[in-house]
Amino acid sequence: MTEALLDIAEVAERAGLAPSALRFYEKRGLVEPAGRNGLRRTYHPDVLRRLDLVACARGAGFTIAEIARFLVATPSDAALRERMASKADELDGAIDRLTRMRDSLRHAAHCDHVPLVDCPDFKVTIG
Structure with a gap:
């Protein structure tokens, strides 16, 4: 069908x-x-x-x-493969930054430090 x-x-x-x-x-x-x-x-x-x-x-x-x-890439397209590897490295960096930000926000959601952004644990996780 x-x-x-x-x-x-x-x-x-x-x-x-x-x-x-x-x-x-x-x-x-x-x-x-x-x-x-x-x-x-x-x-x-x-x-x-x-x-x-x-x-x-x-x-x-x-x-x-x-x-x-x-x-339409083929395995012989070396320049495109290089660009893909470079982009993958950029994405790894972005994922690392976003993961740190997520963890910091989760910490801040339960932290009692005043002000929240001065919490040593908050600063460590985003830095």
Whole structure:
């Protein structure tokens, strides 16, 4: 049994995007419509996984051009692989900072020190 195609409005709603974003992503080679139903683009349901990947990559700081390149990359693309490794290192740093901030906020939520931001434990965990 073949999965039913989704029209552009349904894909946009499910992905939390405007239809214009889907058309932009299509122009940039990030997604490909399956065809048309009248004047409306239709997509295979697996486009939602692709859009999740695009959203994740955008959240990690990749540009649209980098994502387009990433989606067609081969193992021989050394420059892209280097960029990916560099981005992974940046994300490790961000994760470390966010983890320290989370731990500090959890501590401050139960700390009795006045003022909270001068608590030695608070300062140690974010520093």
